Amino acid sequence: MNHPISFVGAGPGAPDLLTLRAAERIRHADVLIWTDSLVSPEIAALAKGDCLQVRTSRLTLEEVVPQLIEHHRAGRHVVRLHDGDTALYSAINEQICALNDENIPVEVVPGISAYQAAAAGLGSELTTPGLVQTIVLSRAGGRTGIPEREQLHHLASLRASLCLYLSARHVEEVQTTLLEHYPGDTPVAVGYRVGWPDQLLEVVPLNEMVEFTQRHDLIRTTLYVISPALNRSTSRSRLYSPDHDHLFRPKR
Ligand SMILES: C[S@@+](CC[C@H](N)C(=O)[O-])C[C@H]1O[C@@H](n2cnc3c(N)ncnc32)[C@H](O)[C@@H]1O
Numbered sequence: 001m002n003h004p005i006s007f008v009g010a011g012p013g014a015p016d017l018l019t020l021r022a023a024e025r026i027r028h029a030d031v032l033i034w035t036d037s038l039v040s041p042e043i044a045a046l047a048k049g050d051c052l053q054v055r056t057s058r059l060t061l062e063e064v065v066p067q068l069i070e071h072h073r074a075g076r077h078v079v080r081l082h083d084g085d086t087a088l089y090s091a092i093n094e095q096i097c098a099l100n101d102e103n104i105p106v107e108v109v110p111g112i113s114a115y116q117a118a119a120a121g122l123g124s125e126l127t128t129p130g131l132v133q134t135i136v137l138s139r140a141g142g143r144t145g146i147p148e149r150e151q152l153h154h155l156a157s158l159r160a161s162l163c164l165y166l167s168a169r170h171v172e173e174v175q176t177t178l179l180e181h182y183p184g185d186t187p188v189a190v191g192y193r194v195g196w197p198d199q200l201l202e203v204v205p206l207n208e209m210v211e212f213t214q215r216h217d218l219i220r221t222t223l224y225v226i227s228p229a230l231n232r233s234t235s236r237s238r239l240y241s242p243d244h245d246h247l248f249r250p251k252r
Pocket residue numbers: 012013038083084085086087088089090112113114115164165166167191192193194195196220221222223
């Protein structure tokens with residue numbers, strides 16, 4: 001039986017941030033169809049020498065899907081490689097729906113998302129007891145319709161750790177909206193190509209978000225993490241507290 005088509009999350013950039021399963025699928029692919037605008041060529045280079053590689057940055061869905069189908073039907077193991085994690089802004093749904101219509105089996109292999117790589121790169125946790133216990137993953141504006149209930153001003157009113165993808169082009173309106181809810185000195189991690197050799201990852205106060213973005217000319221592959229948790233705090237989780245017993249550490 002043919003191998004299902006593998007939709008694989010490539011992580012943020014560095015090949016050693018691939019999961020073992022993702023690396024295995026890439027190494028065994030006969031055909032690698034990859035998002036070359038966002039996935040590192042170093043990752044695509046893990047494929048075998050005779051693997052057919054197709055770059056998708058200039059292709060439409062109507063051009064990608066027939067290739068997935070054709071190569072799968074020819075008995076080849078097809079790997080469709082997307083950046084970061086497959087659950088966020090990867091556009092795998094429409095591909096999988098088209099394959100379901102053709103009764104072609106698929107599997108999905110998750111990856112590390114850009115927000116996780118940014119937090120790790122800063123040596124930070126985005127949840128702090130008593131301060132922030134929620135992480136919101138979203139985007140601002142753009143051509144993809146955002147429902148009214150998810151507009152930025154609603155999300156910002158939570159004052160949670162807010163990770164904004166695909167938003168650098170809208171940074172001026174983003175900063176203005178955020179300042180209506182978060183204090184101006186709230187830390188904002190700005191990550192450009194996190195995990196790549198030319199990574200830029202810095203924390204700036206919210207009221208300098210626009211200036212920093214424009215000074216570094218950031219338009220693409222930029223992530224913002226607006227989070228009170230990026231201020232180092234000594235407050236601690238109860239998980240490792242001596243007076244907190246649980247299933248694995250009963251009362252002593
Ligand atoms: C189409 S979305 C895909 C997101 C991806 N699925 C993920 O989980 O990270 C592309 C956006 O993700 C963010 N992004 C992806 N990789 C990144 C990286 N290495 N550094 C910073 N931002 C990144 C940027 O906001 C970029 O515009």
